[in-house]
Amino acid sequence: MRECFRTLLIIGLAVPAGVAVAADGAPDLEARLAAAQARLEQAANEIAEISTRLGEPVMRPMIMHARAVPRPLIGVQFDPASGADGVRVLSVSPGGPAADGGVRPHDLIVAVNGESMVGRKDPARDATAALRGAPAGQPLKLRVMRDGKPLEMALTPRPLGDTMIDLALPEPVAATMPMPPAPPIPPGVFAWQGSLAGRLGGLEFATLTPELGEYFGTDKGVLVVRVPKSGALGLREGDVIESIGGREPTSAAHATRILASYQAGETVPIRGLRKHKALVLTASLPK
């Protein structure tokens, strides 16, 4: 009991003291905190790059196969032992098309684009075929049972390749061709997606809401919120991007994925609005 009182007493004294110190202001501590935060983010990016590099022997054949036989990304695993009542979802890829569409693990998919998956011999295989056969970028309708309640969802398969370019793959060849060993990572160089971060690091997009769209005079596109001082793609803050290379971004994240599909030095046509007037740019991805 005495310990408890002592703990409470310590807290009671320490919290106001801490507040007082913070109120006094400690610019060096603020700067150190920001620097530590930056190091943390840098370390996380390094973890991402190294993890990706480590996985190249596994990923490379998959990407090459997917390039040779184009098919959209779905990002879902089905239970192969699903019964006649539908297809049971085992796992959903974080941030993948299925997750974006609202699919969750343990959901029971009973129909894909109006095609029933109930009463089938191998519903997992049939559902996979139905999803894979759909064109990328076109929404698919799913009917799902969750906790006994029916739900309608829209899943938009994603084209493969938007974010896979950093592996510097050769042109599509037969998937059975033996793969050359992955090049070693130069020490201290992290040129992975960090390259895009470096080139367009300060660029910020916002998904256009109906209200924002009304203000800017459009019902589609992505708003350019911030442009780095060095400039990026010829864009200005307040521009609305309606298409990038002929593809219409549906969200800020989608616009980023589209941009990520271009290599440094490539040119890309951007269309949109600037001060309510049509904007046409031929932007070059910085090196």
Next chain:
Amino acid sequence: MHADDGLRALAALDATRAAPYAYGEFERRAERARVRARRRETRLAASAAAVIVFALAGTLLYVAMRAPVRGTGSQVPATAATSRAPAVRDSGAAWLAPQSGDPAVVRVGRYATVAALEDRIALIDDHLNDSRLDGDPVAEIANLRRERARLVNALVSVRYAQSLAANLP
């Protein structure tokens, strides 16, 4: 006093005057005493309860402060070795689940890393799905799962660091 004196004193009382105490008065006084006793008991019980609650709260606080930092799974990004991949993947997925969904505002450089990892995980999931349906060797499936766990781990690290950065004033 002799008994006769008492009888005489009683006989001398004026029968028309009200008795100095009636039975009702005794009842009222007894009831007041009972109410006071009940109040005393209630106050005592409330004091005891407050002390117990205070002691419990203090103990919990103390235990929480003294408890060793464990892999809290859904709160902390997992950075464990690949050998612990399945557990890492599960905790990472649990942490990522409420984070999913496209952010309204996107910083291109940061999001490119997230998108690259997410697409790779989705690609692996699609292959895992095919592998299970095709009855591929267990070792191959385990290899894909290990790779997936590593990428989920990396994604958790990146998103965690980014979310911390975003919350800085």
